[in-house]
Amino acid sequence: MNPKIWLSSPHMSGGEFNFVREAFDTNWIAPLGPHVNGFEHDLEAFTGVKYAAALSSGTAALHLALIMLGVQAGDEVICQSFTFSATANPIVYLGAIPVFVDSEAETWNMCPDLLEQAIKERIAKGRKPKAIIPVHLYGMPAKIERILEIARQYEIPVIEDAAEALGSSVNGKNAGSFGLMAVLSFNGNKIITTSGGGALISDEEKFIDQARFLATQARDPAPHYQHSQIGYNYRMSNVCAGIGRGQMQVLGNRVAQRRKVYETYLQFLPEFSHIEFLQEPQGYFSNRWLTTILADPQKNNGITRETIRLNLEKENIESRPLWKPMHLQPVFQNYPNYINGVSEKLFNNGLCLPSGSNLTKDDLDRVIVNIKKLF
Numbered sequence: 001m002n003p004k005i006w007l008s009s010p011h012m013s014g015g016e017f018n019f020v021r022e023a024f025d026t027n028w029i030a031p032l033g034p035h036v037n038g039f040e041h042d043l044e045a046f047t048g049v050k051y052a053a054a055l056s057s058g059t060a061a062l063h064l065a066l067i068m069l070g071v072q073a074g075d076e077v078i079c080q081s082f083t084f085s086a087t088a089n090p091i092v093y094l095g096a097i098p099v100f101v102d103s104e105a106e107t108w109n110m111c112p113d114l115l116e117q118a119i120k121e122r123i124a125k126g127r128k129p130k131a132i133i134p135v136h137l138y139g140m141p142a143k144i145e146r147i148l149e150i151a152r153q154y155e156i157p158v159i160e161d162a163a164e165a166l167g168s169s170v171n172g173k174n175a176g177s178f179g180l181m182a183v184l185s186f187n188g189n190k191i192i193t194t195s196g197g198g199a200l201i202s203d204e205e206k207f208i209d210q211a212r213f214l215a216t217q218a219r220d221p222a223p224h225y226q227h228s229q230i231g232y233n234y235r236m237s238n239v240c241a242g243i244g245r246g247q248m249q250v251l252g253n254r255v256a257q258r259r260k261v262y263e264t265y266l267q268f269l270p271e272f273s274h275i276e277f278l279q280e281p282q283g284y285f286s287n288r289w290l291t292t293i294l295a296d297p298q299k300n301n302g303i304t305r306e307t308i309r310l311n312l313e314k315e316n317i318e319s320r321p322l323w324k325p326m327h328l329q330p331v332f333q334n335y336p337n338y339i340n341g342v343s344e345k346l347f348n349n350g351l352c353l354p355s356g357s358n359l360t361k362d363d364l365d366r367v368i369v370n371i372k373k374l375f
Helices: 016-025 034-047 058-068 089-093 112-124 144-154 205-215 238-248 251-268 305-314 342-349 361-374
Strands: 051-055 076-080 097-101 131-133 159-161 181-185 198-202 291-294 350-353
Touching: 016 034, 016 238, 034 051, 034 198, 034 238, 051 058, 051 205, 058 089, 058 131, 058 159, 058 181, 058 198, 058 205, 076 112, 089 097, 097 112, 112 144, 131 159, 198 205, 238 251, 251 291, 251 361, 305 350, 305 361, 342 350
Parallel strands: 076 097, 076 131, 159 181
Antiparallel strands: 051 198, 181 198, 291 350
16 A cells, blocks of 8 residues: 555654753753743744743633633634634633634635624624634635724624634734734644644733733742632643744745645646635735645536545545534534535535645655546
8 A cells, every 4th residue: 555645744854853852951841941931932033923822732722812801601702613623612611602603705714794794693682792713724814804803893802713824924914913812723733833732822911921820720929839710731841842943943944835735736636627726815825734625516527525535545645624614513503603605615515635844746746646537
């Protein structure tokens, strides 16, 4: 059997080991330490956001952001439906109610028109949302400027889910630098990884200070262990942060490599099929974390995204359907939603292709050849 081609595997540069070895040599193995501080500074410098807290996951970052906005049981939070469940789960952790908003077709992210409709209707019911969580899906930024304009009009804070979008931008401004706060993820399949980990970033120092406090079990400044608030064990370890510092040194290269993967697929696939790609709107720059395609069986003689996925699976090539929208998930299906059908169509027809920055030319050729065979 041919060797496995993964969807998006970790890609180490070698430089990470120098930071990890330093952590071992200095015995900074426990959580926190100089690499955590250094990694936070690296994130601040790259994103242009003033403050960063390195945490155990992007989910932890979103959980803390909602806590700091005062979200409590029974409150409503507007959430993009077309996303991974980690965007919605922290809302439910707090006993709050996710209100799902569907996508627009240009970026596949939260539809501003539906967002405004949802806000108006929730306010009319006496249930003004406590926050809005748009997602920059697959590295493609949402229509964040319009979303912020609506959020300001109704005075609702925005938390950007930029877990998949480190290195993406709109009109030169980095994803994650628009909202009141933003979350990043460094899970093993992301554009850079710390093995597992995430970050909360904000231009408001008070939020990052409070996030660090809550993430270290909310220990009060006292010589003994005293706690006035419920805390969490959400801080990143010095070892994981060392990996992150090495990854930050090659982040620009990783973005360029993933964009090249996208360009290769774009060049060689459509000529034999009606496969569609997600294009960048004017002024948008995507890190192309994952290259995604749409295969409409009505245009492709009955060939579906499942036909493609199963064919690749037989050849030991990993691919994945686009996210199943949250409003269709059994666990979330009874929550309020504002739906236009875009995300459901994307889920039915969409596929993520192998997109790692460590893919070789032979790897890409194998994927392309096997898809072409179907058409």
